[in-house]
Amino acid sequence: xxxxVGLVVGVVVGVLLHPEVPVVLQPYLPIAVVxxxxxxxGGLRAVLDGIFDDKVFVVSFLSNAVVxxxIVYxxxxxxxxxxxxxxxxxxxxxxxxxxxxxxxxxxxxx
Amino acid sequence: xxxxxxxxxxxxxPPTRPVDPHRDPAASTRLLTEVMERPxxxxxxxxxxxxxETGTPPTRSARTATVVALLAVGVLFAAAGLRAAxxxxxxxxxxxxxxxxxxxxxxxxxxxxxxxxxxxxxxxxLAASLGGAPVAxxxxxxxxxxxxxxxxxxxxxxxxVVLDDAATPDxxxxxxxxxGRVVDRDVQLVVNGLWAAGAEAVAVNGxxxxxxxxxxxxxxxxxxxxxPLTPPYTVSAVGDPTAMQTAFASLVAGRYxxxxxxxxxxxxxxxxxxxxxxxAARLDLRFxxxxxxxx
Numbered sequence: 408x409x410x411x412v413g414l415v416v417g418v419v420v421g422v423l424l425h426p427e428v429p430v431v432l433q434p435y436l437p438i439a440v441v442x443x444x445x446x447x448x449g450g451l452r453a454v455l456d457g458i459f460d461d462k463v464f465v466v467s468f469l470s471n472a473v474v475x476x477x478i479v480y481x482x483x484x485x486x487x488x489x490x491x492x493x494x495x496x497x498x499x500x501x502x503x504x505x506x507x508x509x510x511x512x513x514x515x516x517x
Numbered sequence: 518x519x520x521x522x523x524x525x526x527x528x529x530x531p532p533t534r535p536v537d538p539h540r541d542p543a544a545s546t547r548l549l550t551e552v553m554e555r556p557x558x559x560x561x562x563x564x565x566x567x568x569x570e571t572g573t574p575p576t577r578s579a580r581t582a583t584v585v586a587l588l589a590v591g592v593l594f595a596a597a598g599l600r601a602a603x604x605x606x607x608x609x610x611x612x613x614x615x616x617x618x619x620x621x622x623x624x625x626x627x628x629x630x631x632x633x634x635x636x637x638x639x640x641x642x643l644a645a646s647l648g649g650a651p652v653a654x655x656x657x658x659x660x661x662x663x664x665x666x667x668x669x670x671x672x673x674x675x676x677x678v679v680l681d682d683a684a685t686p687d688x689x690x691x692x693x694x695x696x697g698r699v700v701d702r703d704v705q706l707v708v709n710g711l712w713a714a715g716a717e718a719v720a721v722n723g724x725x726x727x728x729x730x731x732x733x734x735x736x737x738x739x740x741x742x743x744x745p746l747t748p749p750y751t752v753s754a755v756g757d758p759t760a761m762q763t764a765f766a767s768l769v770a771g772r773y774x775x776x777x778x779x780x781x782x783x784x785x786x787x788x789x790x791x792x793x794x795x796x797a798a799r800l801d802l803r804f805x806x807x808x809x810x811x812x
């Protein structure tokens with residue numbers, strides 16, 4: 408519950424403060440969003456499965472974001488940035504989808 | 518599924534090559550299966566198992582870390598959303614900037630042209646003040662030639678021909694109205710007709726025409742001396758109004774105007790004017806020079 412409040416407060420703070428994303432980091436923003444979504448939905452599913460663990464959530468969020476950004480950075484350096492971005496988005500997107508499906512099964516029994 | 522797999526296997530490993538019996542036939546797709554069927558981080562299950570074994574309750578600091586992480590996620594979402602919203606009219610911004618640069622460039626070119634003509638006038642005055650009687654008579658001859666060469670502004674009575682695109686049913690000009698659009702050829706014919714009818718000086722929308730002027734089209738725009746003009750096109754000719762009007766009507770150009778009006782709906786108007794002010798043309802002569810001797 409308090410975690411959900413934290414998320415909402417974060418969005419509100421972000422909208423109000425309007426943080427300026429450094430130009431260097433801007434290409435990684437979409438990937439970071441997808442990685443964060445993956446972590447959030449994974450955590451939500453774990454909550455519903457009754458096996459949520461704070462440490463696992465924090466570590467998975469940080470490592471997801473860092474690894475995704477790293478892959479894209481490496482791809483940019485090698486000249487295949489857009490392809491690797493697509494790969495990361497596909498893998499994380501599939502995971503998000505499956506996790507949302509599991510959450511749906513939990514919530515609606517359907 | 519099995520048939521698909523065997524098909525894939527036979528494609529990947531042609532029968533001539535011995536197949537490794539220990540190799541999982543679906544090894545190449547295992548990653549996809551893994552991703553599809555076990556999306557949840559295995560860490561959660563492992564942590565739950567560990568917790569069940571040791572029986573330690575979640576610590577307060579871990580909970581705080583979660584909230585902080587979610588706070589960061591929220592800020593991230595907001596930042597990404599705001600950026601996406603702000604990036605939307607980027608294309609519009611680019612077009613506006615280009616239009617602004619074109620306007621700036623045109624204004625600068627106009628300024629420079631004005632300055633060039635002022636300096637030319639100064640030069641002429643200084644040359645006249647330096648020379649004596651021969652220079653004065655040469656100047657008189659030159660000023661007559663200047664009118665013909667469109668080097669000086671001209672004022673006098675004359676004839677004005679206005680050409681405008683045909684009116685479309687909905688009042689706007691679009692691609693459907695292509696046949697009713699005034700094109701460079703129309704303007705050329707009218708200008709040539711006015712010269713033939715005895716005009717001494719001709720200008721289109723304030724652009725004086727000289728011996729080197731061009732009337733061309735670029736896309737949908739009519740360019741006079743490489744300057745885009747917008748309809749209506751007003752062709753002003755200084756000369757004897759009545760004589761010009763009669764002559765113009767009997768020339769090919771007059772009949773051509775009639776055809777434009779009748780067949781394409783182009784709005785044309787021929788009227789005499791008591792006083793027309795035509796500016797000087799932009800004269801930038803380019804000519805070859807002999808190379809320096811001994812080179």
